[in-house]
Amino acid sequence: MLAGGFTYYATKSTSVANERKRLFIISQKGQKFTPNNLNLKRGDIIEIFNDDGDLLHHAYIQSKHFSYDSGDQTPGSRHDVTMSEVGTFTVLCGIHPRMKLSIKVEETPKN
Numbered sequence: 001m002l003a004g005g006f007t008y009y010a011t012k013s014t015s016v017a018n019e020r021k022r023l024f025i026i027s028q029k030g031q032k033f034t035p036n037n038l039n040l041k042r043g044d045i046i047e048i049f050n051d052d053g054d055l056l057h058h059a060y061i062q063s064k065h066f067s068y069d070s071g072d073q074t075p076g077s078r079h080d081v082t083m084s085e086v087g088t089f090t091v092l093c094g095i096h097p098r099m100k101l102s103i104k105v106e107e108t109p110k111n
């Protein structure tokens, strides 16, 4: 659980051997994404958490190769997005045009 703030990321074990997916929790408190800038590896998951009191949010990504739409995000809700494509993406909020989160996704190095 989050304690009054945000966590940059927490690792989450999966059932797949030798594969660890990283989970990055994004706060929406104060009508802003925190953090507002992320460098990720392909396959990382962002969890967009509406911890902004009783406000509704609506996160989305629109790009040529990757799109996402959370729908209406009710207070307290969490929406996970697997960043499966390499590139630079902007997460916006359909309700609050000033909310912006920049994400750069790089290829996962092969071991």
Ligand SMILES: [Cu+2]
Pocket (backbone or CB within 6 Å): 031, 056, 057, 058, 093, 094, 095, 096, 099
């Ligand atoms: Cu919003």
